[in-house]
Amino acid sequence: MSDNSYDDVRLTPARRFVLAMMALLVGGLAAAVLSIEEEVIELRDLALGNLEASGVGNPVTAVLLNYRSYDTFLEVAVLLLALIGIWAVAKKARIPIKSPNTPVLITFERLFMPLMIVSGGYLLWLGADRTGGAFQAGAVLGALGVLWVAASLWTPNDRLRRLTRPALVVGMAAFLLVGGGMMLLGGDFFEYPREDAKTWILLIETAATISIGITLVMLFIGGIPPNADQNKGESGDHD
Amino acid sequence: MILESEIWLALVVLLPLAGAILTFMAPRYAPQIGTVSGVIVFGAVVALTLAVVESDATRLTVGGWGAPLGIDLVADGLSTLMLLMTAVVGLAITAYAVGYFGESSAHKRAYFWPLWLFLWASMNALFLSGDVFNLYVTLELLSLAAVALTALVGQPAAVQAAMRYMLVGLAGSLMYLMGVAFLYAEIGVLDIMALASVSEATPPVFVSAALITAGLMMKTALFPLHFWLPPAHANAAAPVSALLSALVVKGSFYILLRLWLTVFAPLGDTFAPYVLSALGIGAIIWGSIQALRQPSIKLLVAYSTVAQLGYLFLLIPLLMDDGADRQAVLSGIVYFMIAHAMAKSAAFLSAGNILHALGNDRITSIIGMSRKMPLTITAFALAGISLVALPPSAGFIAKWLLLNEAIDGGQWLLVVVIIAGGLLAAGYVMRVVGPAFRQVADDQLAVANPVVPASMAWSALGLAILAIVLGFTGVYLLDVLDIGVVILTGGEA
Amino acid sequence: MIDLDTGTFYMLVGTVLFGIGFYGLIAYPHLLRKILAMNIMGIGVFMIFIAAAYGSGEGDPDPVPHALVITGIVVAVCATGLALSLAVQVQALTGSPKLDADKE
Numbered sequence: 073m074s075d076n077s078y079d080d081v082r083l084t085p086a087r088r089f090v091l092a093m094m095a096l097l098v099g100g101l102a103a104a105v106l107s108i109e110e111e112v113i114e115l116r117d118l119a120l121g122n123l124e125a126s127g128v129g130n131p132v133t134a135v136l137l138n139y140r141s142y143d144t145f146l147e148v149a150v151l152l153l154a155l156i157g158i159w160a161v162a163k164k165a166r167i168p169i170k171s172p173n174t175p176v177l178i179t180f181e182r183l184f185m186p187l188m189i190v191s192g193g194y195l196l197w198l199g200a201d202r203t204g205g206a207f208q209a210g211a212v213l214g215a216l217g218v219l220w221v222a223a224s225l226w227t228p229n230d231r232l233r234r235l236t237r238p239a240l241v242v243g244m245a246a247f248l249l250v251g252g253g254m255m256l257l258g259g260d261f262f263e264y265p266r267e268d269a270k271t272w273i274l275l276i277e278t279a280a281t282i283s284i285g286i287t288l289v290m291l292f293i294g295g296i297p298p299n300a301d302q303n304k305g306e307s308g309d310h311d
Numbered sequence: 312m313i314l315e316s317e318i319w320l321a322l323v324v325l326l327p328l329a330g331a332i333l334t335f336m337a338p339r340y341a342p343q344i345g346t347v348s349g350v351i352v353f354g355a356v357v358a359l360t361l362a363v364v365e366s367d368a369t370r371l372t373v374g375g376w377g378a379p380l381g382i383d384l385v386a387d388g389l390s391t392l393m394l395l396m397t398a399v400v401g402l403a404i405t406a407y408a409v410g411y412f413g414e415s416s417a418h419k420r421a422y423f424w425p426l427w428l429f430l431w432a433s434m435n436a437l438f439l440s441g442d443v444f445n446l447y448v449t450l451e452l453l454s455l456a457a458v459a460l461t462a463l464v465g466q467p468a469a470v471q472a473a474m475r476y477m478l479v480g481l482a483g484s485l486m487y488l489m490g491v492a493f494l495y496a497e498i499g500v501l502d503i504m505a506l507a508s509v510s511e512a513t514p515p516v517f518v519s520a521a522l523i524t525a526g527l528m529m530k531t532a533l534f535p536l537h538f539w540l541p542p543a544h545a546n547a548a549a550p551v552s553a554l555l556s557a558l559v560v561k562g563s564f565y566i567l568l569r570l571w572l573t574v575f576a577p578l579g580d581t582f583a584p585y586v587l588s589a590l591g592i593g594a595i596i597w598g599s600i601q602a603l604r605q606p607s608i609k610l611l612v613a614y615s616t617v618a619q620l621g622y623l624f625l626l627i628p629l630l631m632d633d634g635a636d637r638q639a640v641l642s643g644i645v646y647f648m649i650a651h652a653m654a655k656s657a658a659f660l661s662a663g664n665i666l667h668a669l670g671n672d673r674i675t676s677i678i679g680m681s682r683k684m685p686l687t688i689t690a691f692a693l694a695g696i697s698l699v700a701l702p703p704s705a706g707f708i709a710k711w712l713l714l715n716e717a718i719d720g721g722q723w724l725l726v727v728v729i730i731a732g733g734l735l736a737a738g739y740v741m742r743v744v745g746p747a748f749r750q751v752a753d754d755q756l757a758v759a760n761p762v763v764p765a766s767m768a769w770s771a772l773g774l775a776i777l778a779i780v781l782g783f784t785g786v787y788l789l790d791v792l793d794i795g796v797v798i799l800t801g802g803e804a
Numbered sequence: 805m806i807d808l809d810t811g812t813f814y815m816l817v818g819t820v821l822f823g824i825g826f827y828g829l830i831a832y833p834h835l836l837r838k839i840l841a842m843n844i845m846g847i848g849v850f851m852i853f854i855a856a857a858y859g860s861g862e863g864d865p866d867p868v869p870h871a872l873v874i875t876g877i878v879v880a881v882c883a884t885g886l887a888l889s890l891a892v893q894v895q896a897l898t899g900s901p902k903l904d905a906d907k908e
Contacts, residue, residue, distance in 0.1 A: 087831045098823035101489075104518035105815045105852075108496050115499055116859075116866035118380045131867035132874070140871060142373040142382045146436065146448045147875045149328060153429045153452060154882035156335055157459030158889040160422035161470070207874055241332050248332070252325050261321040261384075263375035291885040294892065444872055451879050455886055462890060467897040474890045475903055478838055481883055482829060485845045488876065489822060492852040495869065496815065 127269025129201035136205065137273045141262045145247040148280055151287045152244050162295035177223045188216040196281050200270060206243075206277040210284025217289030236286065236297070243283030246276050316362030320371040320384045320439055322355045323394060327432035331425045338421035342409055345424035349405030352431060356398035360791070363391045368795025370441070378441065378502035385441040388794035389645065393438040393565055396649045399777065400557050400656045401431050403770040407660055408550045410764035411667070419463055419548075426463070430456035430554065437562050443491045443574075444501045446566055450487065450530070454480035457559050460551045461543050472542035479529055479539045483563070486526030493519035494574070507573035507799055512581070520575045520583065523567075530563035533587075533624060534594035537617045541601075544613040549663020552609065556616045557656035561648050564623055568644070571631065576799035579631030587624045592728050594621030599735035608662045608672040608743055612655070615698060615739060618732065619651050625728065626713055629720045633800050636716065641798065642789050643712030649788065650705035653778035654697035660771035661691035668761030674742060676758075679751035683761050686768040688747045693775035695740035697782075700733050705781035814855035822848030833902040835891040839884060846880045 083091070119131055119139065126134035136144050192212040199205030250272060251262040259265070264272040290297070330348025334341040363369060368387035377383065386394075408427065412420045433452035440446045458480065462473035491501070497515035498506055510516055532540040540560075544552050571579070598618025605611040623644055629635040630644065664687040665680070666672040681688040697706035710729060717725040753759060781788070808816075821844055828841030850873045857869035895901045 081832070090827055090831050094823045094827045097826065098819050100521075101493075101518060101819035101822065102816050104493060104515045105496075105812060105819060107514040108493075108812075108815070109513070110860070114866075115379060115501075115868050116864070119867050120864060122376070122380065131864075132870045135867050135871035136874060138374060139376050139380050140374075140382055140445075140868075143445055143448055143871075143875055146445070146452060147878050149429070149432075150448065150452055150455065150879050150882045152332075152335075153426075153455050153459075154886050156331075156422065156425050156429070157455055157462075157886045160418075160426060160459050161462045161465075161473075161886070161893055162889045163418065207878060237336055241336060244328070245332060248325055248329060252321065255318060255321055260375035261317075261371055261373050291881075294885075294889055444875075448875065448879065451883065455883060458886065458890070462893070467894075470890060470893050470897055471903050474835065474887075474894050475905075477883075477887050477890055478829070478842070481842050481887070482826070482845070484883075485822075485842070485849060488846075489849045489852070492818075492849055492856065495872075496852060496856040501868075 125266060127264065127266070128199075128273060130199060130203070130205075132203075133199050133205050133273070137277065138264070138269065141247075141251070144280075145244075145251060145262070148244045148247055148283065151284065152241060155240060155287050155290055158291065158294065159296050164295050174223075177219075181219055181223045184219070185216060188212055192216070192281070192285070196277055197274075199277060200274065206280040207284060209277075209281045211288065213281065213285030214288025214292075217285060218292045221289060221293060233297075236290075239282055239286040240290065241283065243276075243280035246279035250276055316359070316366055316369050316386075317371040319355055319359035319362055320369060320386050321373075323352065323359055323435045324384075324432055324439065326355055327352050327428045327435065331428035331432065334421075334424040334428060338417075341421050341424040342412065345428065346405055346409055348428055349402055349431075352428075352435075353398045353402045356394050356435075359386060360391050360395050363388070363794060364791060371439075379500040379505040382445050383441040383502060384439040386439060387796050388792040389565075389569070389641075389796045390438040391794070392645060392649065392788060392791055393561070394435055396561075396652050397431065397434045397438070397558055400553070400652050400774065403656065403660075403774045404550045404553055406766050407553075407663075407770040410766035411548065411550055411663065413764070419465075422463060423460070423548075423550075426456050426460050427550075427554070430460065430559070434558060434562055438565060441503050442501050443494060443503060443506065443570075447484065447488050447491060450484055450563065450566070453559060453562050454484060454530070457555060460554070461547045463551065464546070464548050466546065468542065469546040472539075472546045475539045476543040479536075483526040483529035486522045486529070487566075490519040490521075490523035490526065493522065503569065503573055504797070507576065507797075510574050510577055512577040516575070517578060517581070520570075520578050523570060523575075524583065524587070527563045527567045528587075528590075531560050531567065531623075532617060532620060533590050534597050534617060534621065535590070537594065537598070537620075540617060541610055541613040544616060544659075545607070545609040549660060549666065552613070552663070553656040553659035556613065556659055557652040560616070560620060561652065564620070564648070568641075571627070572641075572796075572798050576631070579633070579800075584628040584631045587627045588725070591621040591624030591627075592724075594618060594624070595728055595732040595735075599732060599739065602739040603735070603742065606673060608665060608674060608677070609659070611674070611739055611742065612658045612662055615658070615736070616655060618736070619647075619655070619698065622647055622710075622713065622729070622732070625725055626716060626722075629716055629722065632720065635720050637798050638793070638796075639712070640716045641796070642792055643709065643716055645792055646705070646712055646785065646788065647709040650697055650709040650778060650781060653774050653781060654694040654704075654706060657690050657694035657771050657775035657778055658698070660767070660774065661687045661694065664690075664763045664767050664771060667767065668763050669758050674746060677743065678746045679749050679756050680761065681748045683756065683758075684763060684768075686772050687763055688744075690768075690771040690775040691747070692744050693772075693779055695744055697775075697778035699736045699740055703782040704779045705785075706778065708782050708785045810861055811855045811858045814858070815852050818848045818851030818855065820848070821845070821851060824848075835894060835901050835903070836888075839887045839891065842887070843880065843884060846876070850876055 126138040192209045195204040196209035255261045334344045371384040373382045437449040458477045493515045529536045602614035630640045669676045697704035700706040700710040825841045825845030853869040857866040
């Protein structure tokens with residue numbers, strides 16, 4: 073059997089055993105689910121009750137960017153960390169950047185690019201009061217970038233390449249500066265001034281959207297894109 | 312203090328993250344920026360420690376909301392000692408890495424620093440977090456950084472080990488998160504103290520404890536879920552091995568400790584603590600026997616970690632026993648963590664020096680090397696003394712504390728295991744130290760003139776000396792541990 | 805039959821997904837399959853959170869678990885990205901999409 077073949081999915085005795093163990097696990101979990109009582113503490117009322125003070129109208133955005141903004145900060149850090157990890161491991165990009173220029177893709181791209189930028193921006197703005205936000209907007213922009221790469225519109229000499237690293241870190245840097253800055257100015261860590269919390273949240277969200285979008289594109293490429301590196305010779309270094 | 316003490320809680324997380332961003336932005340200057348960041352972070356942790364010692368345990372309400380709506384960061388005696396342990400080992404590893412990566416490729420040099428600073432930040436964030444979901448995010452940060460660092464050397468064995476580490480780590484994180492989901496569905500909050508105030512021994516809480524404990528056991532590499540650890544720790548670059556063995560596994564164990572002392576305290580009188588203790592016994596015996604059989608120094612040291620982690624779980628039944636002196640048991644366990652961190656990082660850094668100077672780390676290659684590499688061999692020997700727990704080392708004090716509590720609790724089986732574990736450790740440490748001190752003629756040495764950069768030799772020796780010296784300063788450390796650590800009893804509702 | 809309310813039903817589905825994912829993770833050696841299995845486990849966990857947000861179904865849902873799931877999804881995407889990158893590297897270095905110890 074060649075090693076590259078798909079898994080042999082026959083139910084061997086070992087797999088039967090694993091299956092039995094998993095059935096036991098699920099049984100145990102299900103039994104616990106059935107005995108769950110009404111929650112003792114209602115975080116919901118607290119979250120909804122403080123909505124006005126949070127500066128945004130959408131309760132999920134309030135949790136993400138105000139009550140639990142520290143979680144979201146670390147989550148943006150995870151995004152950057154994963155990307156640095158991939159660049160450390162994969163070195164050169166695995167997916168060929170130069171794919172054939174197909175007229176269909178390029179036309180599609182030309183038609184949709186402005187639309188996607190506008191809808192990304194709208195989602196970002198909408199996040200304050202309705203369903204939307206930095207992650208949704210970043211995902212739309214990321215998808216746009218993936219199409220961009222697939223249509224070979226990314227050229228190694230592009231002036232934008234020098235902006236890759238700054239764009240990757242701007243989201244986390246904004247969180248860090250605003251969160252830490254508020255504290256050094258006498259507030260609590262991540263405590264926005266109550267009167268213009270919304271402005272600060274939008275500022276952070278905009279920076280985060282840029283970083284999320286570009287990170288998703290870079291995750292798709294799966295390695296250091298040619299010439300995206302400021303450190304000459306680094307990406308070509310294989311040892 | 313110029314700044315209020317709460318500010319240091321945020322700074323010990325923010326500063327290494329800022330350093331990570333800068334080293335990523337300017338890869339050419341990564342070693343310089345990384346070193347400066349390391350010194351600054353160390354300073355911030357010392358400032359936090361002084362603030363906590365001076366003015367009691369501190370709580371930082373992030374965003375000004377306060378738990379349970381917001382997330383609280385908490386620095387009590389336990390988290391402060393963990394931060395300090397990380398900072399001391401971290402500073403030594405920073406110094407070591409300057410020399411170690413100075414001679415490696417530009418790629419490794421550029422990526423080690425941001426990943427290491429991310430790892431440091433995630434350790435600090437983990438020790439301070441007072442919220443079970445936030446702990447999940449810090450755990451994931453920690454795993455991703457650790458996995459990427461493991462793979463950094465790029466050799467097939469290391470990449471495969473990193474892949475396995477990743478899979479086990481992710482499975483462990485997801486089990487932890489499932490446990491958090493059950494806690495939320497049953498109780499409705501995420502703050503540890505809020506959970507603890509209403510937690511009872513109901514089926515969902517029990518299932519949650521089982522999931523969280525199993526997930527964290529995987530990440531801590533408790534026997535028999537240790538299989539991923541030796542290849543990962545042995546194949547990584549030397550400073551990374553030291554980080555993984557001395558610090559990273561302690562992160563997940565710390566969460567286990569914290570949750571069992573609070574949220575899961577009502578389950579203290581079930582069979583669960585005894586299961587952990589039994590697995591601890593298995594770890595000590597199995598890990599030591601494997602360490603006695605390994606042909607290379609790094610694998611030997613990695614299996615020694617499997618064995619030493621067993622001691623952390625050994626006394627969990629006494630830790631959860633209202634009849635025992637639980638604060639004293641906790642002291643023993645925490646002291647053991649700190650002693651092991653110093654000794655194990657020193658041992659891995661010395662092994663790295665040996666590998667660097669001789670080109671391999673086979674035990675047969677180091678015959679007679681004590682004359683040629685005195686600093687490195689002395690470092691390994693001192694670390695070994697602490698691992699074997701000979702007086703007056705930190706390892707001795709730690710085992711003495713554990714032994715006392717085991718005797719007081721009448722746990723004679725544990726007494727036997729602790730003593731037998733020491734003898735086995737003596738066996739595997741002597742497998743390296745014995746040949747190194749053998750007197751042989753120059754032409755019989757594997758390498759005539761082994762060279763170790765000074766920063767690498769001295770940082771290994773510095774940690775090894777600490778592993779001994781901390782044996783004399785135990786009282787001060789244990790005083791810190793008394794600051795504000797909440798230990799709930801099972802009866803309290 | 806037990807009379808299940810909607811929230812409980814979805815929680816049960818979540819536990820089953822968790823089990824299916826866990827089985828796939830342990831039982832099969834192909835790394836891509838393992839990584840996908842891990843994602844199924846994750847979805848199982850997220851489903852429990854969402855069901856907890858629904859609660860008894862009366863009044864507004866609890867926004868906190870929704871935010872936790874968004875955070876969880878982003879973390880899962882990041883972990884999946886790094887895992888895939890490692891898997892590609894394993895394949896490139898060893899010529900096999902499986903880890904040595906798992907080969908049959």
